[in-house]
Amino acid sequence: MQYRGVLRKMKTENNEEVDYFLEFKDDVIHLNQLLDKEIAIYFVEYQCLNCGKNKKIFRQGFCYDCFQEIPNAGEWIMHPELSKAHLDKENRDLDYEKKVQLQPHIVYLANSSNIKVGVTRKSQIPTRWIDQGAHEAIAILETPNRYLAGITEVELKKHVADKTNWRTMLKNEIQDKNLEEEREKLKEFIPDEARDYYLSSSHECNINFPVLEYPKKLKSLNLEKNNTYRGRLKGIKGQYLIFENDIVFNVRNSEGYVIDFEILS
Known part of the structure; x- marks a missing residue:
């Protein structure tokens, strides 16, 4: 199953364990249900969270021009x-x-x-x-x-x-x-x-976080450098997805990226 959308910080609910949701325009993915499953993330393009244009993200999900001008930055x-x-x-x-x-x-x-x-x-x-x-x-x-x-x-x-x-x-x-x-x-x-x-x-x-396995040596996933990543989801903490082999992905730092998100198994 594959979804496409613009990354924004994950929505959360503080229950016995924190529930995490990835929200796209037409879909909501309950990420806790994907623990220990293999997923793939493909970088498609940029989409500034303010102007909506395909311009390189500067900070907080905004392109440089918007970041310098809008009141919420x-x-x-x-x-x-x-x-x-x-x-x-x-x-x-x-x-x-x-x-x-x-x-x-x-x-x-x-x-x-x-x-x-x-x-x-x-x-x-x-x-x-x-x-x-x-x-x-x-x-x-x-x-x-x-x-x-x-x-x-x-x-x-x-x-x-x-x-x-x-x-x-x-x-x-x-x-x-x-x-x-x-x-x-x-x-x-x-x-x-x-x-x-x-x-x-x-x-x-x-607060309790849904983590099956914590990383020992951290390796950050950067979608600009590596446009495609496949791996097994081992946990979610803060605004990070934790994958096998010590790979971690900061969702909030990638706001404004259009991605394809695929559940492989």
Whole structure:
């Protein structure tokens, strides 16, 4: 059975194990059902997630021109502390920026390869944690806008990491931590502007990923260099497909690629 579609990040549902779905225009593939099956992926062309043109993808599924212009690729996306919608100041599109920035945001700790601090919209919990491959996570603050969450992250990352080691995460070389204790240690570093939003009673969220076999030595699949790949699916974690022979494929990094996806056995 073969499907064709544009890659976007996998949709998820946090059940006893995370359920993963690859969504194309006319089809939805429940990837958990394909564990230990052989599948093939063929690169066809590019399709920018904004303009829809067959132009080389630059970042986040967008071609270079779109990435430089569209509001949902503004610098405040990666750097929440640069958000200015609460001041009624525009970056690229004030209406869009108000819609996204002026809603509840969560500052959190997630443990995937190590404990890291991060920021996301409240509506993206626990999706954000799943996408990062975190086996445990906890909310620290719930702020009314992105700016307050951003300046809090800036201060907290002076005391805890803000990046995930994707190699360690995929190898499952992890340790469980008491995140409630870790959250309390960071409380004193929260900026005065955001202290009232501290969540003293939030609880740790635990996440289980559908993995039959973790890789030992990672080899990344790059569809631009290798247009065709066939292999047996051994697991899914974060936004990665894990195949036999230590091959891993970052679906999110390949957004905007048109592929043929074939189930062989």
